[in-house]
Amino acid sequence: MHTKENSCCCSFDDCKLTTEWLLSMTRHRPKIAIVCGSGLGLLAETASNKQDVRYEDIPNFPVSTVPGHEGRLVFGHIKGKSCVFMQGRFHLYEGYSLCKVTFPVRIFKLMGVETIIVTNASGGLCQDFKVGDIMVIKDHINLPGFAGQHPLCGPNDERFGIRFPCMSDAYSKALRKLALDITTELGYSNFVHEGVYCMVSGPNFETIAEARMLQILGSDSVGMSTVPEVTVAKHCGLRVLGLSLITNKVSLDYSREEKVNHEEVLQISKMRAEMLKNVLITFIARCHQVETINTNYPNAV
Numbered sequence: 527m528h529t530k531e532n533s534c535c536c537s538f539d540d541c542k543l544t545t546e547w548l549l550s551m552t553r554h555r556p557k558i559a560i561v562c563g564s565g566l567g568l569l570a571e572t573a574s575n576k577q578d579v580r581y582e583d584i585p586n587f588p589v590s591t592v593p594g595h596e597g598r599l600v601f602g603h604i605k606g607k608s609c610v611f612m613q614g615r616f617h618l619y620e621g622y623s624l625c626k627v628t629f630p631v632r633i634f635k636l637m638g639v640e641t642i643i644v645t646n647a648s649g650g651l652c653q654d655f656k657v658g659d660i661m662v663i664k665d666h667i668n669l670p671g672f673a674g675q676h677p678l679c680g681p682n683d684e685r686f687g688i689r690f691p692c693m694s695d696a697y698s699k700a701l702r703k704l705a706l707d708i709t710t711e712l713g714y715s716n717f718v719h720e721g722v723y724c725m726v727s728g729p730n731f732e733t734i735a736e737a738r739m740l741q742i743l744g745s746d747s748v749g750m751s752t753v754p755e756v757t758v759a760k761h762c763g764l765r766v767l768g769l770s771l772i773t774n775k776v777s778l779d780y781s782r783e784e785k786v787n788h789e790e791v792l793q794i795s796k797m798r799a800e801m802l803k804n805v806l807i808t809f810i811a812r813c814h815q816v817e818t819i820n821t822n823y824p825n826a827v
């Protein structure tokens with residue numbers, strides 16, 4: 527955690543330096559950022575005029591350590607819209623501070639991004655969900671945040687956002703509606719739901735008792751990411767859409783024999799990435815038509 531003494535390793539100046547470096551490396555000026563979850567890096571494939579930058583070459587950037595997270599920024603165009611994809615995200619369990627985990631979000635903001643689409647692989651807790659379904663994230667539970675593992679802990683830099691940001695509308699209602707309309711138009715409505723995502727720190731998958739607790743708390747799916755990125759995105763005035771791919775059903779029953787593992791998560795993600803990609807392409811083409819109000823920044827579009 528950052529304190530005044532142990533000042534932030536991702537200060538405004540660090541963010542500016544990284545942003546300026548990236549802007550000098552590319553002519554792309556993205557308005558939309560897409561964070562690719564586990565096994566979902568191929569969401570970037572459809573982009574045209576692509577330019578890749580490896581994380582290890584970007585000043586101040588962390589590097590990816592998890593299989594299924596390639597570790598590249600991919601700039602490109604989708605339906606004429608300038609986008610940047612994170613092929614690989616960072617997780618708390620990798621040993622990164624939440625400030626490092628969310629560092630790219632602030633870089634996107636400083637680069638001029640207005641909308642962020644955060645994707646992930648998650649375990650289904652809601653009994654109606656099947657493996658391969660998509661959940662449009664309606665809300666989240668920041669479980670590590672309750673224990674003080676929160677990306678906004680420490681001195682607040684007003685250049686990014688306010689001290690006490692509102693989170694009751696972290697996932698834009700208008701963007702969620704657009705995403706749901708698109709899934710209906712594409713004929714996907716039978717396997718698309720809205721729901722609440724709960725973040726756990728990981729890296730272990732849940733015990734059965736923990737999974738039952740998360741379900742009682744109102745979680746429809748569980749994963750080890752997304753919430754820090756969304757919190758920082760909302761703090762700095764970005765519009766947020768969250769899409770979760772249900773890669774496994776979480777065991778809630780001691781008699782269930784199946785055991786979840788990361789390889790299975792990656793396999794399902796890769797199998798269903800095409801469907802998610804179709805939703806994303808149409809969403810990117812149309813999201814500028816939707817006006818949203820960010821309550822932290824009433825004048826932001």
Ligand SMILES: O=P(O)(O)O[C@H]1O[C@H](CO)[C@@H](O)[C@H]1O
Pocket residue numbers: 562563564615617645646647648728749750751752787788791792
């Ligand atoms: O949330 P993403 O990055 O999609 O990854 C999910 O998949 C991994 C577990 O298989 C965990 O990292 C979990 O959070």
Ligand code: HPA
Pocket residue numbers: 647648649650731732748749750773774775776786791
């Ligand atoms: O079941 C899960 N639990 C936590 N994280 C996950 N990421 C994919 N599936 C899961």
